[in-house]
Structures are given as C-alpha cells and as structure tokens.
Amino acid sequence: MLALIALRLALGCHFLYEGVWKIVHREEFTAEPFLTQAEGPAPLLFYAMVPDIDDRQRLAVVTDAKGGKKISGEAAAARWQSIRQDYIDFYFSVPFDVAARKKFEEGSTQTYQKFQKQLDDYLKDNVGDIAAYFGSLDRFEKDKERFQDAPFQKQRRWDRMLELRHEADRWIKDIDAQEQTYKHSLYSLLDADQKQRGTLPGSWNPLRWSQMELINFAVTYGLTAIGICLMLGFCTPLAALGGAAFMCFVVLTQPAFPTIYPHDPPIVGHALLVNKDFVEMVALLVVAATAAGRWGGLDFFVARWFVRPFLTRRNKKKVS
Numbered sequence: 001m002l003a004l005i006a007l008r009l010a011l012g013c014h015f016l017y018e019g020v021w022k023i024v025h026r027e028e029f030t031a032e033p034f035l036t037q038a039e040g041p042a043p044l045l046f047y048a049m050v051p052d053i054d055d056r057q058r059l060a061v062v063t064d065a066k067g068g069k070k071i072s073g074e075a076a077a078a079r080w081q082s083i084r085q086d087y088i089d090f091y092f093s094v095p096f097d098v099a100a101r102k103k104f105e106e107g108s109t110q111t112y113q114k115f116q117k118q119l120d121d122y123l124k125d126n127v128g129d130i131a132a133y134f135g136s137l138d139r140f141e142k143d144k145e146r147f148q149d150a151p152f153q154k155q156r157r158w159d160r161m162l163e164l165r166h167e168a169d170r171w172i173k174d175i176d177a178q179e180q181t182y183k184h185s186l187y188s189l190l191d192a193d194q195k196q197r198g199t200l201p202g203s204w205n206p207l208r209w210s211q212m213e214l215i216n217f218a219v220t221y222g223l224t225a226i227g228i229c230l231m232l233g234f235c236t237p238l239a240a241l242g243g244a245a246f247m248c249f250v251v252l253t254q255p256a257f258p259t260i261y262p263h264d265p266p267i268v269g270h271a272l273l274v275n276k277d278f279v280e281m282v283a284l285l286v287v288a289a290t291a292a293g294r295w296g297g298l299d300f301f302v303a304r305w306f307v308r309p310f311l312t313r314r315n316k317k318k319v320s
Helices: 002-024 032-036 043-047 074-091 098-142 151-188 211-232 236-253 276-288 299-319
Strands: 061-063 069-071
Touching (some): 002 211, 002 276, 061 098, 069 098, 074 151, 098 151, 211 236, 236 276
Antiparallel strands (some): 061 069
C-alpha cells in the first residue's frame, strides 16, 4: 500500500512539474519540435498534427499570367490586419477618445502598408531560392529511396529531411521577426495613457487559436491536471489512464528500437523498446488498476460519499 502511494506521488510530481514548467515558460514551450522529429512507426501521423510543416502554405509560390513566379503574402497580411484590429479593440474600447482612435487608425494603417510592402519586397527578393527549395522538397518526397530500409539510407533520408526544414526555417523566422517589429511599431503609436493598459494580451478564445496553440494548451494544462489529480489522489484511475495515454504517445514518437533512426544517444543508456518512458507508462497503468487513490487520497471520500451510496441504491432497486 505504501509503495503504491509512493509511486502515485512520484508520478504525480513528475507530471505536475512538467506542466508547471510549461506554464511558467509558455513563451518558450511548443510541442512542434517534438512532433516534427517523430521517429516512430507512423511519423506521418504526427507530422500531420503540425500545420504547414513544410511551409507550402506560408511560402506558396504562384505563377502569374505572364509566367513569372511570386510568393503570396496574403496569409501574413491578413494576420497583420487582425493584429492591428486587436490593438484598436483593446486600447480604444468604450469609453474612448474619438480623436485619439482616429489618429491611431490612420497611423496604424500607414504602418501596416509600410510593413506589407516590406514583406512583399522580401518575398520578391527570395522567390528564386524558395522556388528551388520546393523543387528539392518535391524531389525528396518522390524519391523511391525514402521507402528503403538500409541503415545508411535511413540516415541519409533523416538528415536530408532536417536539412530541408532548416532551410525553410530561415525565411519563416525572418517573417516572424518582421511581425514582431510590426507589433512594436503599433505599440509605439500609443500615447502614455493608452500604454498604461499594458501590453496586448493573447486571445483566450480557442476559436482564434492555431492548431499548434491548441496542442500546446492541451499538453500544458493536461499534464498539470494529471499531476494535481495524482498528487491529491483525486479521480486517480482516470488521471493515471490519461497519463498512460500521453506516455504511449511519447513512446510511439520516440521508440527505443534498433531499426529506427536516429538512435537514442548513448548517454541515455541502451534499451529494446522498454525504456524509461515505457516503464512510466506501465507504472501509470498499475496505479490506474489499483485503489492507490483511496489510500491517502481524496478518492477515499469520493468512494465513501458518492460511489458507495450510488451502488447501494442500485442494488436495492435490483432486489426490489
């Protein structure tokens, strides 16, 4: 009994710390690197969770009527217009100074047009390199060697995939840097009284979140909730099953199997499928299958005040 309580608390502490760390470092945490480097038996399943993993939408190359190539920046432009509107809605909500709002709208429109032109020029300067990148990506995806299992072919395929993604990252990072500068420029248009409201908060409307933001939120607060429930012994079977499902997800993306490339670094030891993640998953299943939450946990009161009376009433109905 004491051993199972200790196991439940240890697992809860691990999950709770992971969740709290992600909350504290929410500006840094993203599940994208974890998903984009999945090594398991079905990596395409995890790659599909990352929106526009190869940047085909954000850097889409289109051909105009004259046969020339250009990159449409409509997605970024629409997002920047939305950011501009968010500034207006937040800093000039009722009551507001009509003259100050009109001044900001005019200034923000000029700022938007300036940055939109800057983005168009940047994309025009790099259209040749981006088109060549997509050509290389198409050849990589059509390469028959992708489906061959020789060790050197797996290594070359993995290294080439990371090289292509790294190549596209530099353009996306430059566009993101322009967006951050654009936000700072909008903020600089505010006067001292408006700036007292603080910085523009992130949206708490899930309908406005991107797919990756939804995944990050689910992982962060899911781990935190599982950790709290295991520590308190509250709804322990459900919390443990949720934790086991998450660890199964980890095992599938990074299995310890010799035929999968890349291999785990030697510093983490050597394993044949049963590594520390697999062991933690099994430990969570053990906790879920026992009454560990009722021993020194809130599940004792849940079972006594709710579950037992419910079962008693149901048994009486069956007898009658």
